[in-house]
Amino acid sequence: MSIRIVKQGLLDTMQDAGRYGYQHWGINPGGAADNVSHTVANVLAGNNTTEAVIELHYPACAIQFEEDALVALSGANFSPVINGEPVPLNTPIIVNSSSILEFTKPGGHLACYLSINGGFKLDPWLGSYSTNTRAGAGGYKGRKLKAGDVLFFKKNQDFSPILKGNAFLPLGWKAAVPVMFPKRQSIRVSAGNEYDLLCGASKDILVHSAFTVTPDTDRMGCRLSGIPLQIDMHGSLVSAGVTAGTIQLLPSGQLIILAADHQATGGYPRIAHIISADRHLFGHLQPGEVIHFELTDIKEAERLFAQQHHYLQQLQNACTLRLENFFAEHALY
Amino acid sequence: MATPYPYKIFACGDHAVTIDFGNIINEGINDFILQLFNRAKQKSIYGIKDIIPAYSSITLVYDIMLVRSVSGDKSAYDFIKQAAEELLNDNEPQEYAANRIMKIPACYEDAFAPDLRQVAFEKKLSVEEIINIHTSKTYRVFMLGFLPGFAYMGIVDDSISIPRRPAPRINVTAGSIGIAGLQTGIYPLDSPGGWNIIATTPMRLFNAAKSPPVVLQAGDNVRFYAVTGKEFKQIKSAQ
Numbered sequence: 001m002s003i004r005i006v007k008q009g010l011l012d013t014m015q016d017a018g019r020y021g022y023q024h025w026g027i028n029p030g031g032a033a034d035n036v037s038h039t040v041a042n043v044l045a046g047n048n049t050t051e052a053v054i055e056l057h058y059p060a061c062a063i064q065f066e067e068d069a070l071v072a073l074s075g076a077n078f079s080p081v082i083n084g085e086p087v088p089l090n091t092p093i094i095v096n097s098s099s100i101l102e103f104t105k106p107g108g109h110l111a112c113y114l115s116i117n118g119g120f121k122l123d124p125w126l127g128s129y130s131t132n133t134r135a136g137a138g139g140y141k142g143r144k145l146k147a148g149d150v151l152f153f154k155k156n157q158d159f160s161p162i163l164k165g166n167a168f169l170p171l172g173w174k175a176a177v178p179v180m181f182p183k184r185q186s187i188r189v190s191a192g193n194e195y196d197l198l199c200g201a202s203k204d205i206l207v208h209s210a211f212t213v214t215p216d217t218d219r220m221g222c223r224l225s226g227i228p229l230q231i232d233m234h235g236s237l238v239s240a241g242v243t244a245g246t247i248q249l250l251p252s253g254q255l256i257i258l259a260a261d262h263q264a265t266g267g268y269p270r271i272a273h274i275i276s277a278d279r280h281l282f283g284h285l286q287p288g289e290v291i292h293f294e295l296t297d298i299k300e301a302e303r304l305f306a307q308q309h310h311y312l313q314q315l316q317n318a319c320t321l322r323l324e325n326f327f328a329e330h331a332l333y
Numbered sequence: 334m335a336t337p338y339p340y341k342i343f344a345c346g347d348h349a350v351t352i353d354f355g356n357i358i359n360e361g362i363n364d365f366i367l368q369l370f371n372r373a374k375q376k377s378i379y380g381i382k383d384i385i386p387a388y389s390s391i392t393l394v395y396d397i398m399l400v401r402s403v404s405g406d407k408s409a410y411d412f413i414k415q416a417a418e419e420l421l422n423d424n425e426p427q428e429y430a431a432n433r434i435m436k437i438p439a440c441y442e443d444a445f446a447p448d449l450r451q452v453a454f455e456k457k458l459s460v461e462e463i464i465n466i467h468t469s470k471t472y473r474v475f476m477l478g479f480l481p482g483f484a485y486m487g488i489v490d491d492s493i494s495i496p497r498r499p500a501p502r503i504n505v506t507a508g509s510i511g512i513a514g515l516q517t518g519i520y521p522l523d524s525p526g527g528w529n530i531i532a533t534t535p536m537r538l539f540n541a542a543k544s545p546p547v548v549l550q551a552g553d554n555v556r557f558y559a560v561t562g563k564e565f566k567q568i569k570s571a572q
Contacts (some may be wrong), residue, residue, distance in 0.1 A: 238357065274346070276397060
């Protein structure tokens with residue numbers, strides 16, 4: 001009941017929905033950088049949305065299956081192949097033991113998620129499976145995955161009667177994810193506490209001009225480059241709480257978006273905050289990409305988040321039903 | 334009086350609310366924030382998933398859907414904002430644990446203090462004077478942040494106050510004791526950092542395997558005492 005990492009990737013870690021309740025100790029929540037793709041990968045595999053998945057960054061690791069498994073991939077399309085044959089995203093796939101999963105091309109976006117039916121066997125740290133590489137805790141040994149690592153999963157299944165010797169088989173139903181990743185390039189934000197201190201023209205620049213994603217983008221945050229913003233503020237701020245999605249103004253006039261591995265506190269002006277319903281778009285930013293911000297209010301932000309939440313719940317219900325039927329049909333459990 | 338300090342409540346994005354007492358470092362305000370933190374913990378407000386006390390603010394992070402499931406006609410934000418107001422107006426006397434005094438060994442020898450001589454030069458003081466000033470004061474832990482277990486302490490004596498280094502170091506080793514403005518702090522883990530490092534402690538301030546994993550907590554009082562390089566090694570190996 002395991003998979004083996006046969007080639008190390010850049011930054012492949014175990015992540016779940018995040019570790020909350022310990023920011024007063026300076027322990028950041030972490031969790032999947034793209035929360036929606038994490039959820040989609042889990043529900044496709046018939047899991048609870050809090051289950052841990054592997055967050056893959058390109059170049060990603062190569063994985064050998066040591067037993068049959070039911071998996072799903074969602075998020076960035078790194079052109080995955082199993083034994084050399086292309087594998088679709090956003091669909092459950094059964095995989096034959098000894099098959100090798102590899103990722104062959106950068107997908108442009110930040111991270112891809114691999115879930116496994118039943119979930120991985122891991123010890124939680126402070127209530128979460130997320131890897132906190134800084135603390136060296138959580139996930140798999142508190143670090144990114146390396147060649148030779150063996151990850152055990154909780155469920156043992158034999159799909160050989162269905163696979164009939166094939167390396168893998170997609171189960172035929174697909175999660176409709178484009179609706180959650182529309183082709184517009186604007187990210188919706190709510191005003192931050194220091195927004196009103198922006199000089200008049202800077203307020204316009206924030207919503208009317210383009211910002212370019214710089215290569216300085218990782219699980220901690222994303223630095224943007226654009227027309228420098230000016231703020232009417234003297235001296236510095238004392239450190240205060242921030243969250244994933246907080247957009248801070250650096251002394252240079254440039255913006256930084258905080259992501260999953262953000263620090264619990266920050267001392268730069270909080271200009272705006274990405275709304276929760278758009279937080280997953282962070283996982284789809286790529287260096288060189290141009291983005292726009294669109295200002296909205298908290299009420300609308302909540303409405304949009306509730307809408308997304310319900311969509312994901314419906315997706316989960318549909319996936320659960322399909323998978324139950326599949327298991328019943330093949331006398332599996 | 335329930336709220337002894339003027340405050341402002343605002344949204345920190347669509348899933349967090351901050352109660353802010355101004356851009357100020359003040360022990361009275363920070364005490365009140367820790368009281369609010371304890372009150373909020375005791376009340377365990379439905380849907381709150383994290384509470385971040387800081388120098389002069391406290392941020393309540395919540396799960397939008399959980400809060401909306403109990404907020405009725407109200408938005409999650411309005412519901413949490415009201416809960417924050419209630420926290421502020423809660424008159425129940427608080428059992429407040431006496432602030433602990435934590436003694437932290439610090440080695441100020443050259444090999445452990447890469448910026449000490451430069452700080453002494455800039456502040457026109459001798460190395461010994463800096464050590465005396467740094468070790469003669471009791472510091473309050475105002476908050477934890479930045480890194481797991483990183484304690485922001487103050488208030489540093491004006492005579493040794495110095496801004497962050499112009500360019501941060503790529504790696505500051507765990508245990509490094511730094512000064513930034515009127516703050517002093519200890520890096521619990523290896524990390525990039527911009528504070529001026531004037532000493533190193535052999536004490537391990539973060540250990541993921543322990544409960545709690547952090548040694549210092551907000552509200553603690555900290556005193557540094559100087560140790561030699563030899564004592565540093567002894568303390569370190571005894572842990």
